[in-house]
Amino acid sequence: MVQKYVLETEGYRICFALQETQAAKESAEVVVELILDRNLGDVAVQSVPTLMTVRDLSRLVAYFEEHIARLQQRPDSESYVFVPLELGFQVQALAGEVQAGDDGEFSVRFFVNVGESSTASHRVYIGGEAVVTLKNLRVFLASLHEALAAWSRAHGVSPV
Amino acid sequence: MDGKIHTTPKGRRLTRHARESLIRHEFQEPFDTVDAIIEQATHVTTQADGAIVYIQRAGRRGRSYHMVIEGADGIVTGMRNLTRHELNNLGRNYRFDPHP
Numbered sequence: 001m002v003q004k005y006v007l008e009t010e011g012y013r014i015c016f017a018l019q020e021t022q023a024a025k026e027s028a029e030v031v032v033e034l035i036l037d038r039n040l041g042d043v044a045v046q047s048v049p050t051l052m053t054v055r056d057l058s059r060l061v062a063y064f065e066e067h068i069a070r071l072q073q074r075p076d077s078e079s080y081v082f083v084p085l086e087l088g089f090q091v092q093a094l095a096g097e098v099q100a101g102d103d104g105e106f107s108v109r110f111f112v113n114v115g116e117s118s119t120a121s122h123r124v125y126i127g128g129e130a131v132v133t134l135k136n137l138r139v140f141l142a143s144l145h146e147a148l149a150a151w152s153r154a155h156g157v158s159p160v
Numbered sequence: 161m162d163g164k165i166h167t168t169p170k171g172r173r174l175t176r177h178a179r180e181s182l183i184r185h186e187f188q189e190p191f192d193t194v195d196a197i198i199e200q201a202t203h204v205t206t207q208a209d210g211a212i213v214y215i216q217r218a219g220r221r222g223r224s225y226h227m228v229i230e231g232a233d234g235i236v237t238g239m240r241n242l243t244r245h246e247l248n249n250l251g252r253n254y255r256f257d258p259h260p
Binding site for chain 1: 176177180181184185219220224229236237239240241243246249250252253254
């Protein structure tokens, strides 16, 4: 069964479609799709299917939570580029304005791995940058927390 | 037996994750390329969690990298033709020094 988790930004939507695989205990197959806001054009780019570990999913949640905490002290903070082990996508959380609670926003850069170049077999990434509100990010993170809990219940694997 | 390959030709154990990810990264069975990257590594380093990272310079003019990660349970994954930027990103995320 495919489970979808969506991050809404002000310019594009990122949809993570996770599906169990033979290696289901510690990883799932993920396809990440970047869908441009309809008002900006009819563009959607899908990643190649890659494996994503439960640890990576947990790291992604922690990455955003740490970035939000940092922005409250230093609005110009730019986090390092987050990548999962299998390089299915890249995300970088950038500067923004964040107050306590769910009030705030920051820029986020997201690239999906669309496959390998025919010349040198290097991976090619396509992506965009837009503002994400804290409210929308919290919705996404809550859905990932639920996914992690369900994963743990189903497979007894914790994201250590 | 389940018909799956559980070790490399040199007897290095493969985790379930590795058996699936290596195929996705176009390593071909019996995964002798994994042994070759480990044995011909130009850098060997260690992740914060103790896993060993084998890095081999490769490609045109030695400007790309092959990598194999080996944890306590065996080979975790392998990737070929990484750019320097990708290798640096992996190093930052998994806390290893990509250019020791």
